[in-house]
Amino acid sequence: MKKSLKVWSALIFFLFLFPIILEQIPSETLEEVEVVVPLNNRQLVYATNIFEPEPQIQQGMRALLFATHSHEAFEPITQQYDGKIAVSHPEANIMKLNETIKSQLEFNGIATEILDVDTSSIMNQKGIPYNKSYDVVRPYVQKSLEEIDYDIVIDIHRDSLKADRTTLTYEGEKYAKIVFVIGGEHNNFKLNQELAERLTAELEQIVPGITRPLVFKAGHGVDGKYNQDLDPRLILIEMGGIGNNEAELNRTSAVLARAVSKVLQKDEE
Numbered sequence: 571m572k573k574s575l576k577v578w579s580a581l582i583f584f585l586f587l588f589p590i591i592l593e594q595i596p597s598e599t600l601e602e603v604e605v606v607v608p609l610n611n612r613q614l615v616y617a618t619n620i621f622e623p624e625p626q627i628q629q630g631m632r633a634l635l636f637a638t639h640s641h642e643a644f645e646p647i648t649q650q651y652d653g654k655i656a657v658s659h660p661e662a663n664i665m666k667l668n669e670t671i672k673s674q675l676e677f678n679g680i681a682t683e684i685l686d687v688d689t690s691s692i693m694n695q696k697g698i699p700y701n702k703s704y705d706v707v708r709p710y711v712q713k714s715l716e717e718i719d720y721d722i723v724i725d726i727h728r729d730s731l732k733a734d735r736t737t738l739t740y741e742g743e744k745y746a747k748i749v750f751v752i753g754g755e756h757n758n759f760k761l762n763q764e765l766a767e768r769l770t771a772e773l774e775q776i777v778p779g780i781t782r783p784l785v786f787k788a789g790h791g792v793d794g795k796y797n798q799d800l801d802p803r804l805i806l807i808e809m810g811g812i813g814n815n816e817a818e819l820n821r822t823s824a825v826l827a828r829a830v831s832k833v834l835q836k837d838e839e
Contacts, residue, residue, distance in 0.1 A: 636685035646815035674827035733813030746810025749782040755794030761802030772829035
């Protein structure tokens with residue numbers, strides 16, 4: 571009888587202490603834990619410092635990126651790179667931005683390739699003048715288009731304007747503004763223009779004010795085509811200007827990739 575009483579007493583004592591013990595055990599929910607993952611694991615940020623897991627690339631959505639003016643650079647980035655303020659640089663240039671855009675497009679489910687050609691280096695080596703840049707890059711773009719049917723082809727540039735005209739502050743964050751350039755001297759330019767206008771609408775839905783008015787170029791003194799005659803899905807984007815920094819360009823890259831994904835998904839539907 572005494573042994574039975576001791577057992578019951580011990581059980582009652584344990585049940586009394588159990589809630590107190592539970593309170594001492596640390597508990598964390600998924601929402602309470604902030605996990606920061608290095609960029610080299612290809613987990614990407616959308617305009618913040620919170621990283622999200624990379625989704626699977628969706629079948630049938632493919633993009634090609636290239637830079638006709640491959641050495642175009644941003645002054646804050648070149649200064650950070652080697653202490654020199656420059657608008658053209660053989661290493662810290664627009665081609666690095668293409669790598670960021672590629673990562674963001676893939677984060678949004680679009681298989682993306684970068685055209686592996688440094689146009690400016692080729693021109694410097696052969697003594698080709700700057701105004702022939704679109705002619706130099708053209709055969710490389712043409713070859714890629716013959717091999718793969720891309721959903722979108724983007725030629726990335728930066729504007730020569732200063733930061734006060736190419737920067738937007740929205741909800742406390744700064745973004746590099748985007749402008750689309752359309753060459754009007756070919757028969758199908760309206761198709762390129764239509765795609766640029768659809769992207770503009772999506773970009774404005776995500777971050778109002780992030781785009782500048784579309785630039786239409788034709789006539790004496792301009793290229794007039796910008797290789798857009800090669801494909802109705804080829805667009806030329808000027809992202810920011812010489813004074814935009816890496817953080818601003820990264821935020822805009824994320825917004826651009828999201829807008830591209832939305833447009834392409836609507837095309838599939």
